[in-house]
Amino acid sequence: MIPDDLTKYLTTIPDWTEIPTVDGLIDQLEKLRAANGDLCRWRRYGTSRLGDPLRVLSIGHGERNVLILGGPHANEPYGALTVSHLARLVIEHAELRDDLTWHFLPWANPDAARMNEGWFAGPRSIRDYHQHLHRPAPVDDVDFTFPHFSENGYYDRPLPETQAVMRILEDLRPVFQYSLHNCDFGGVFYVLDHDVPGLAEDLLAFTGQTAVPLAMDSAAVAGLDSPGKGVYLLPPAELIDGGIAEAGATSGHWAAQYGTTTLVTEIPMWNDPCAADDADSGRTVGEVFGQAATEMAEASDLLADLMAAVRPALRCGSPLAASAESLVRLAPLLGQGMRAAAEAMDERPAAVGEAFVGAITPHMIRMRGLGQLRRLLRAELATGNQAPVLRATVRKADALFDQACQAAGMVSEGNPFPLREVVAVQVGAGLVALRRILKEAR
Structure with a gap:
Protein backbone atom coordinates (compact mmCIF):
# COMPACT_ATOMS: atom_id res chain seq x y z
CA MET A 1 0.00 0.00 0.00
CA ILE A 2 1.30 3.45 -0.91
CA PRO A 3 1.32 5.58 2.25
CA ASP A 4 -0.17 9.07 2.51
CA ASP A 5 3.21 10.49 3.53
CA LEU A 6 5.60 10.26 0.58
CA THR A 7 8.49 12.01 2.31
CA LYS A 8 10.75 8.99 2.60
CA TYR A 9 10.52 8.40 -1.15
CA LEU A 10 11.36 11.97 -2.12
CA THR A 11 14.06 12.97 0.36
CA THR A 12 16.36 10.27 -1.01
CA ILE A 13 16.42 11.73 -4.52
CA PRO A 14 20.05 12.48 -5.46
CA ASP A 15 21.20 16.01 -6.22
CA TRP A 16 21.85 15.24 -9.89
CA THR A 17 23.77 17.63 -12.12
CA GLU A 18 23.15 15.87 -15.42
CA ILE A 19 20.75 13.59 -17.25
CA PRO A 20 21.90 10.07 -18.08
CA THR A 21 22.47 9.15 -21.69
CA VAL A 22 20.46 6.38 -23.32
CA ASP A 23 23.16 3.82 -22.61
CA GLY A 24 23.84 5.32 -19.17
CA LEU A 25 20.27 4.78 -17.97
CA ILE A 26 20.10 1.27 -19.39
CA ASP A 27 23.39 0.43 -17.64
CA GLN A 28 21.95 1.72 -14.34
CA LEU A 29 18.89 -0.47 -14.72
CA GLU A 30 20.96 -3.49 -15.71
CA LYS A 31 23.01 -3.14 -12.52
CA LEU A 32 19.78 -3.08 -10.51
CA ARG A 33 18.59 -6.21 -12.31
CA ALA A 34 21.88 -8.03 -11.75
CA ALA A 35 21.81 -7.23 -8.03
CA ASN A 36 18.13 -8.13 -7.60
CA GLY A 37 17.57 -11.13 -9.84
CA ASP A 38 14.74 -12.42 -7.67
CA LEU A 39 12.69 -9.28 -8.36
CA CYS A 40 13.86 -8.00 -11.74
CA ARG A 41 13.89 -9.28 -15.33
CA TRP A 42 14.08 -7.83 -18.82
CA ARG A 43 11.70 -8.57 -21.69
CA ARG A 44 12.11 -7.39 -25.25
CA TYR A 45 9.04 -6.06 -27.07
CA GLY A 46 10.52 -4.68 -30.27
CA THR A 47 13.35 -2.96 -32.11
CA SER A 48 13.93 0.69 -32.90
CA ARG A 49 14.26 1.86 -36.48
CA LEU A 50 18.05 1.89 -36.14
CA GLY A 51 18.25 -1.48 -34.40
CA ASP A 52 18.21 -0.81 -30.65
CA PRO A 53 16.33 -3.45 -28.64
CA LEU A 54 13.24 -2.05 -26.93
CA ARG A 55 13.19 -3.82 -23.57
CA VAL A 56 11.10 -3.43 -20.45
CA LEU A 57 12.52 -3.94 -16.97
CA SER A 58 9.88 -5.59 -14.77
CA ILE A 59 10.14 -5.42 -10.98
CA GLY A 60 7.96 -7.42 -8.61
CA HIS A 61 5.45 -10.24 -8.95
CA GLY A 62 2.08 -8.66 -8.22
CA GLU A 63 -1.06 -9.34 -10.22
CA ARG A 64 -1.69 -5.74 -11.29
CA ASN A 65 0.69 -3.97 -13.64
CA VAL A 66 2.07 -0.42 -13.71
CA LEU A 67 3.83 0.86 -16.85
CA ILE A 68 6.34 3.71 -16.69
CA LEU A 69 6.82 5.16 -20.19
CA GLY A 70 10.18 6.92 -20.43
CA GLY A 71 11.18 9.30 -23.20
CA PRO A 72 7.88 9.48 -25.12
CA HIS A 73 9.28 12.66 -26.72
CA ALA A 74 12.99 12.50 -27.47
CA ASN A 75 13.79 16.09 -26.42
CA GLU A 76 12.12 15.56 -23.03
CA PRO A 77 14.56 13.30 -21.16
CA TYR A 78 14.04 14.39 -17.55
CA GLY A 79 11.94 11.28 -17.09
CA ALA A 80 15.16 9.23 -17.31
CA LEU A 81 15.92 10.40 -13.78
CA THR A 82 12.40 9.54 -12.68
CA VAL A 83 12.79 6.05 -14.13
CA SER A 84 16.11 5.63 -12.32
CA HIS A 85 14.78 6.73 -8.94
CA LEU A 86 11.41 4.98 -9.16
CA ALA A 87 13.05 1.68 -10.09
CA ARG A 88 15.26 1.90 -6.98
CA LEU A 89 12.30 2.81 -4.80
CA VAL A 90 10.27 -0.15 -5.99
CA ILE A 91 13.15 -2.50 -5.22
CA GLU A 92 13.91 -0.98 -1.81
CA HIS A 93 10.33 -0.57 -0.53
CA ALA A 94 8.23 -3.72 -0.54
CA GLU A 95 5.01 -1.78 0.13
CA LEU A 96 5.28 -0.30 -3.38
CA ARG A 97 5.13 -3.83 -4.79
CA ASP A 98 2.04 -4.83 -2.82
CA ASP A 99 -0.04 -6.71 -5.45
CA LEU A 100 1.82 -4.76 -8.15
CA THR A 101 4.43 -5.41 -10.80
CA TRP A 102 6.19 -2.33 -12.14
CA HIS A 103 7.39 -2.21 -15.74
CA PHE A 104 9.89 0.40 -16.98
CA LEU A 105 10.44 1.24 -20.65
CA PRO A 106 13.55 3.45 -20.29
CA TRP A 107 13.38 5.12 -23.70
CA ALA A 108 10.44 4.92 -26.08
CA ASN A 109 12.52 6.44 -28.90
CA PRO A 110 16.20 5.72 -28.20
CA ASP A 111 17.37 6.69 -31.70
CA ALA A 112 16.07 10.25 -31.43
CA ALA A 113 16.99 10.53 -27.75
CA ARG A 114 20.63 9.92 -28.66
CA MET A 115 20.46 12.95 -30.96
CA ASN A 116 19.72 15.13 -27.90
CA GLU A 117 22.54 13.85 -25.71
CA GLY A 118 24.72 16.88 -26.47
CA TRP A 119 22.89 18.89 -23.81
CA PHE A 120 22.26 16.17 -21.19
CA ALA A 121 25.41 17.01 -19.21
CA GLY A 122 24.53 20.69 -19.00
CA PRO A 123 24.71 23.55 -18.50
CA ARG A 124 21.01 23.19 -19.45
CA SER A 125 20.78 26.84 -20.49
CA ILE A 126 18.23 27.91 -23.09
CA ARG A 127 21.02 28.28 -25.63
CA ASP A 128 22.69 24.96 -24.84
CA TYR A 129 19.36 23.15 -25.12
CA HIS A 130 18.43 24.64 -28.48
CA GLN A 131 21.80 24.21 -30.15
CA HIS A 132 21.74 20.47 -29.38
CA LEU A 133 17.97 19.97 -29.79
CA HIS A 134 16.29 17.35 -31.91
CA ARG A 135 12.50 17.27 -31.75
CA PRO A 136 11.26 14.65 -34.22
CA ALA A 137 8.55 15.58 -36.67
CA PRO A 138 5.16 14.29 -35.47
CA VAL A 139 5.24 11.41 -37.97
CA ASP A 140 8.58 10.33 -36.45
CA ASP A 141 7.45 10.79 -32.83
CA VAL A 142 6.41 7.70 -30.89
CA ASP A 143 3.71 9.30 -28.75
CA PHE A 144 2.05 10.97 -31.75
CA THR A 145 1.75 7.89 -33.95
CA PHE A 146 -0.74 5.54 -32.35
CA PRO A 147 -3.55 4.47 -34.66
CA HIS A 148 -7.01 5.93 -34.58
CA PHE A 149 -9.73 5.26 -37.08
CA SER A 150 -12.14 8.19 -37.15
CA GLU A 151 -12.85 9.73 -40.53
CA ASN A 152 -11.80 13.12 -39.16
CA GLY A 153 -8.18 12.09 -38.81
CA TYR A 154 -7.71 8.46 -39.80
CA TYR A 155 -4.18 7.38 -38.88
CA ASP A 156 -2.68 3.93 -39.44
CA ARG A 157 1.09 4.42 -39.68
CA PRO A 158 2.50 3.49 -36.26
CA LEU A 159 6.29 3.47 -36.05
CA PRO A 160 8.16 0.30 -35.03
CA GLU A 161 8.69 1.90 -31.60
CA THR A 162 4.99 2.73 -31.37
CA GLN A 163 4.12 -0.86 -32.27
CA ALA A 164 6.39 -2.03 -29.46
CA VAL A 165 4.47 0.11 -26.95
CA MET A 166 1.22 -1.26 -28.37
CA ARG A 167 2.51 -4.78 -27.73
CA ILE A 168 3.51 -3.83 -24.18
CA LEU A 169 0.04 -2.46 -23.47
CA GLU A 170 -1.66 -5.50 -25.00
CA ASP A 171 0.50 -7.84 -22.93
CA LEU A 172 0.36 -6.00 -19.59
CA ARG A 173 -3.04 -4.26 -19.68
CA PRO A 174 -1.74 -2.01 -16.88
CA VAL A 175 -3.97 -0.42 -14.30
CA PHE A 176 -1.79 2.71 -14.60
CA GLN A 177 0.40 4.09 -17.37
CA TYR A 178 2.70 6.96 -16.39
CA SER A 179 4.01 9.00 -19.31
CA LEU A 180 7.05 11.11 -18.37
CA HIS A 181 7.33 14.52 -20.03
CA ASN A 182 9.02 17.85 -19.48
CA CYS A 183 8.21 21.31 -20.81
CA ASP A 184 10.01 24.63 -21.18
CA PHE A 185 8.99 27.38 -18.74
CA GLY A 186 6.42 27.83 -16.03
CA GLY A 187 5.39 25.12 -13.65
CA VAL A 188 4.13 21.59 -13.49
CA PHE A 189 0.85 20.52 -15.07
CA TYR A 190 -0.92 17.22 -15.56
CA VAL A 191 -2.95 15.55 -18.30
CA LEU A 192 -5.24 12.57 -17.67
CA ASP A 193 -6.89 10.39 -20.27
CA HIS A 194 -10.10 10.57 -18.18
CA ASP A 195 -11.25 12.13 -14.94
CA VAL A 196 -10.54 10.04 -11.85
CA PRO A 197 -12.66 11.23 -8.89
CA GLY A 198 -10.49 12.92 -6.30
CA LEU A 199 -7.25 12.77 -8.30
CA ALA A 200 -7.20 16.41 -9.43
CA GLU A 201 -7.54 17.46 -5.79
CA ASP A 202 -4.80 15.02 -4.76
CA LEU A 203 -2.39 16.35 -7.38
CA LEU A 204 -3.12 19.97 -6.50
CA ALA A 205 -2.54 19.30 -2.78
CA PHE A 206 0.70 17.44 -3.47
CA THR A 207 2.08 20.05 -5.86
CA GLY A 208 1.43 22.77 -3.29
CA GLN A 209 3.92 21.04 -0.98
CA THR A 210 6.74 21.04 -3.55
CA ALA A 211 9.32 23.63 -4.64
CA VAL A 212 7.88 23.82 -8.16
CA PRO A 213 4.83 26.02 -8.88
CA LEU A 214 1.70 24.85 -10.61
CA ALA A 215 1.63 26.12 -14.18
CA MET A 216 -0.86 28.64 -15.42
CA ASP A 217 -2.92 27.66 -18.44
CA SER A 218 -0.62 27.44 -21.44
CA ALA A 219 -0.91 27.07 -25.19
CA ALA A 220 -0.16 23.36 -24.77
CA VAL A 221 -3.48 22.80 -22.96
CA ALA A 222 -5.59 25.58 -24.46
CA GLY A 223 -9.22 24.49 -24.80
CA LEU A 224 -8.85 21.23 -22.87
CA ASP A 225 -11.42 20.29 -20.23
CA SER A 226 -10.09 20.61 -16.69
CA PRO A 227 -11.32 18.76 -13.58
CA GLY A 228 -9.15 20.99 -11.39
CA LYS A 229 -6.47 23.66 -11.49
CA GLY A 230 -3.39 22.48 -13.34
CA VAL A 231 -5.04 19.19 -14.39
CA TYR A 232 -6.43 18.65 -17.89
CA LEU A 233 -8.17 15.91 -19.82
CA LEU A 234 -6.79 14.43 -23.01
CA PRO A 235 -9.15 15.21 -25.90
CA PRO A 236 -10.72 12.18 -27.61
CA ALA A 237 -8.76 10.75 -30.52
CA GLU A 238 -11.78 11.44 -32.72
CA LEU A 239 -11.05 15.17 -32.38
CA ILE A 240 -7.50 14.85 -33.71
CA ASP A 241 -7.25 16.09 -37.27
CA GLY A 242 -4.36 14.05 -38.60
CA GLY A 243 -4.27 16.05 -41.81
CA ILE A 244 -3.49 19.26 -39.95
CA ALA A 245 -1.56 17.99 -36.96
CA GLU A 246 0.34 15.39 -39.03
CA ALA A 247 -0.16 13.00 -36.15
CA GLY A 248 -2.15 10.10 -34.82
CA ALA A 249 -3.32 9.25 -31.33
CA THR A 250 -1.24 8.99 -28.16
CA SER A 251 -0.39 6.08 -25.88
CA GLY A 252 -3.10 7.35 -23.52
CA HIS A 253 -5.73 6.94 -26.20
CA TRP A 254 -4.53 3.45 -27.10
CA ALA A 255 -4.21 2.25 -23.51
CA ALA A 256 -7.78 3.23 -22.65
CA GLN A 257 -9.15 0.14 -24.41
CA TYR A 258 -7.49 -1.98 -21.71
CA GLY A 259 -9.05 -0.04 -18.83
CA THR A 260 -5.75 1.73 -18.18
CA THR A 261 -5.60 5.16 -16.58
CA THR A 262 -2.86 7.30 -18.13
CA LEU A 263 -1.25 10.29 -16.47
CA VAL A 264 1.12 12.73 -18.16
CA THR A 265 3.20 14.87 -15.81
CA GLU A 266 4.93 17.83 -17.45
CA ILE A 267 7.79 19.21 -15.36
CA PRO A 268 9.46 22.50 -16.37
CA MET A 269 13.09 22.90 -17.32
CA TRP A 270 13.54 26.61 -16.58
CA ASN A 271 12.38 28.76 -13.73
CA ASP A 272 11.17 32.33 -14.05
CA PRO A 273 9.17 34.15 -11.38
CA CYS A 274 6.94 35.68 -14.04
CA ALA A 275 5.84 32.37 -15.56
CA ALA A 276 3.38 31.39 -12.80
CA ASP A 277 2.46 34.93 -11.69
CA ASP A 278 -1.30 35.52 -11.85
CA ALA A 279 -1.12 39.24 -10.99
CA GLU A 413 17.45 34.54 -17.66
CA GLY A 414 16.16 30.98 -17.97
CA ASN A 415 17.63 29.61 -14.77
CA PRO A 416 17.22 25.82 -14.78
CA PHE A 417 15.21 24.22 -12.01
CA PRO A 418 17.39 21.89 -9.93
CA LEU A 419 16.87 18.41 -11.33
CA ARG A 420 16.19 17.08 -7.86
CA GLU A 421 13.23 19.44 -7.38
CA VAL A 422 11.41 18.72 -10.62
CA VAL A 423 12.03 14.97 -10.49
CA ALA A 424 10.60 14.93 -6.95
CA VAL A 425 7.39 16.35 -8.40
CA GLN A 426 7.26 13.73 -11.14
CA VAL A 427 8.01 10.83 -8.80
CA GLY A 428 5.58 12.02 -6.14
CA ALA A 429 2.77 12.80 -8.59
CA GLY A 430 3.02 9.29 -10.02
CA LEU A 431 2.71 7.74 -6.57
CA VAL A 432 -0.18 10.06 -5.68
CA ALA A 433 -2.01 9.10 -8.86
CA LEU A 434 -1.40 5.38 -8.43
CA ARG A 435 -2.62 5.48 -4.83
CA ARG A 436 -5.90 7.16 -5.90
CA ILE A 437 -6.38 4.81 -8.86
CA LEU A 438 -5.93 1.73 -6.65
CA LYS A 439 -8.42 3.13 -4.13
CA GLU A 440 -10.99 3.79 -6.84
CA ALA A 441 -10.50 0.29 -8.25
CA ARG A 442 -11.50 -1.46 -5.02
Missing part, protein backbone atom coordinates in the same frame (compact mmCIF):
# COMPACT_ATOMS: atom_id res chain seq x y z
CA ASP A 280 -2.51 41.75 -13.47
CA SER A 281 0.10 42.68 -16.09
CA GLY A 282 -1.62 45.96 -16.98
CA ARG A 283 -2.25 44.71 -20.52
CA THR A 284 -5.14 42.85 -22.11
CA VAL A 285 -5.03 39.34 -23.53
CA GLY A 286 -5.75 40.84 -26.93
CA GLU A 287 -2.66 43.02 -26.72
CA VAL A 288 -0.41 40.29 -25.36
CA PHE A 289 -1.33 37.51 -27.74
CA GLY A 290 -1.98 39.80 -30.68
CA GLN A 291 1.63 40.94 -30.49
CA ALA A 292 2.80 37.36 -29.95
CA ALA A 293 0.87 36.21 -33.02
CA THR A 294 2.55 38.89 -35.12
CA GLU A 295 5.98 37.86 -33.88
CA MET A 296 5.16 34.18 -34.43
CA ALA A 297 4.23 34.95 -38.04
CA GLU A 298 7.57 36.72 -38.48
CA ALA A 299 9.43 33.74 -37.01
CA SER A 300 7.46 31.33 -39.24
CA ASP A 301 8.24 33.35 -42.35
CA LEU A 302 11.93 33.47 -41.46
CA LEU A 303 12.14 29.70 -41.04
CA ALA A 304 10.15 29.10 -44.22
CA ASP A 305 12.45 31.38 -46.24
CA LEU A 306 15.61 29.69 -44.95
CA MET A 307 14.29 26.20 -45.68
CA ALA A 308 13.13 27.25 -49.14
CA ALA A 309 16.66 28.43 -49.90
CA VAL A 310 18.45 25.23 -48.83
CA ARG A 311 15.86 22.58 -49.66
CA PRO A 312 17.06 21.88 -53.23
CA ALA A 313 20.64 21.39 -52.01
CA LEU A 314 19.95 18.92 -49.17
CA ARG A 315 21.30 15.42 -49.78
CA CYS A 316 22.02 13.42 -46.60
CA GLY A 317 18.46 12.55 -45.53
CA SER A 318 18.95 13.50 -41.88
CA PRO A 319 15.87 13.29 -39.62
CA LEU A 320 16.71 16.91 -38.75
CA ALA A 321 15.38 17.84 -42.19
CA ALA A 322 11.96 16.33 -41.43
CA SER A 323 11.95 18.14 -38.06
CA ALA A 324 12.75 21.49 -39.63
CA GLU A 325 10.20 21.00 -42.40
CA SER A 326 7.55 20.05 -39.87
CA LEU A 327 8.18 23.16 -37.82
CA VAL A 328 7.86 25.28 -40.96
CA ARG A 329 4.39 23.82 -41.46
CA LEU A 330 3.25 23.80 -37.82
CA ALA A 331 4.65 27.10 -36.51
CA PRO A 332 2.02 29.12 -38.41
CA LEU A 333 -0.69 27.08 -36.68
CA LEU A 334 0.70 28.10 -33.29
CA GLY A 335 0.58 31.71 -34.37
CA GLN A 336 -2.99 31.30 -35.56
CA GLY A 337 -3.90 29.81 -32.19
CA MET A 338 -2.48 32.85 -30.43
CA ARG A 339 -4.39 35.12 -32.79
CA ALA A 340 -7.59 33.25 -32.00
CA ALA A 341 -6.91 33.57 -28.26
CA ALA A 342 -6.31 37.29 -28.68
CA GLU A 343 -9.61 37.74 -30.51
CA ALA A 344 -11.63 35.53 -28.16
CA MET A 345 -10.41 37.21 -24.97
CA ASP A 346 -9.56 40.62 -26.37
CA GLU A 347 -10.44 42.84 -23.39
CA ARG A 348 -9.72 40.44 -20.53
CA PRO A 349 -6.81 41.56 -18.35
CA ALA A 350 -3.74 39.44 -18.97
CA ALA A 351 -1.88 37.99 -16.01
CA VAL A 352 1.86 38.51 -15.74
CA GLY A 353 2.31 34.82 -16.54
CA GLU A 354 0.26 35.17 -19.73
CA ALA A 355 2.27 38.20 -20.77
CA PHE A 356 5.44 36.18 -20.15
CA VAL A 357 4.20 33.32 -22.34
CA GLY A 358 3.31 35.76 -25.09
CA ALA A 359 6.75 37.35 -24.90
CA ILE A 360 8.90 34.20 -24.74
CA THR A 361 7.09 31.81 -27.10
CA PRO A 362 8.07 33.44 -30.42
CA HIS A 363 11.71 33.44 -29.32
CA MET A 364 11.50 29.76 -28.36
CA ILE A 365 10.03 28.83 -31.74
CA ARG A 366 12.72 30.85 -33.51
CA MET A 367 15.48 29.16 -31.49
CA ARG A 368 13.97 25.71 -32.03
CA GLY A 369 13.83 26.16 -35.78
CA LEU A 370 17.22 27.81 -36.15
CA GLY A 371 18.89 25.37 -33.78
CA GLN A 372 17.75 22.36 -35.76
CA LEU A 373 18.51 24.07 -39.08
CA ARG A 374 22.09 24.80 -37.98
CA ARG A 375 22.57 21.15 -37.02
CA LEU A 376 21.07 20.02 -40.33
CA LEU A 377 23.33 22.26 -42.41
CA ARG A 378 26.44 21.24 -40.49
CA ALA A 379 25.56 17.58 -41.03
CA GLU A 380 25.28 18.24 -44.77
CA LEU A 381 28.61 20.09 -44.86
CA ALA A 382 30.27 17.28 -42.89
CA THR A 383 29.33 14.78 -45.61
CA GLY A 384 31.17 16.90 -48.17
CA ASN A 385 28.09 18.64 -49.51
CA GLN A 386 29.68 22.09 -49.75
CA ALA A 387 26.97 23.72 -51.87
CA PRO A 388 27.37 27.52 -51.76
CA VAL A 389 23.82 28.03 -50.52
CA LEU A 390 24.45 25.72 -47.57
CA ARG A 391 27.66 27.53 -46.60
CA ALA A 392 25.99 30.91 -46.87
CA THR A 393 22.85 29.85 -45.01
CA VAL A 394 24.66 28.27 -42.09
CA ARG A 395 26.50 31.54 -41.53
CA LYS A 396 23.21 33.42 -41.65
CA ALA A 397 21.51 30.89 -39.36
CA ASP A 398 24.37 31.18 -36.86
CA ALA A 399 23.96 34.95 -36.66
CA LEU A 400 20.17 34.71 -36.39
CA PHE A 401 20.46 32.06 -33.67
CA ASP A 402 22.75 34.32 -31.65
CA GLN A 403 20.24 37.15 -32.02
CA ALA A 404 17.34 34.91 -30.98
CA CYS A 405 19.18 33.69 -27.88
CA GLN A 406 20.03 37.27 -26.90
CA ALA A 407 16.42 38.36 -27.42
CA ALA A 408 15.15 35.48 -25.29
CA GLY A 409 17.67 36.44 -22.61
CA MET A 410 16.10 39.89 -22.45
CA VAL A 411 12.77 38.26 -21.53
CA SER A 412 14.14 35.69 -19.08
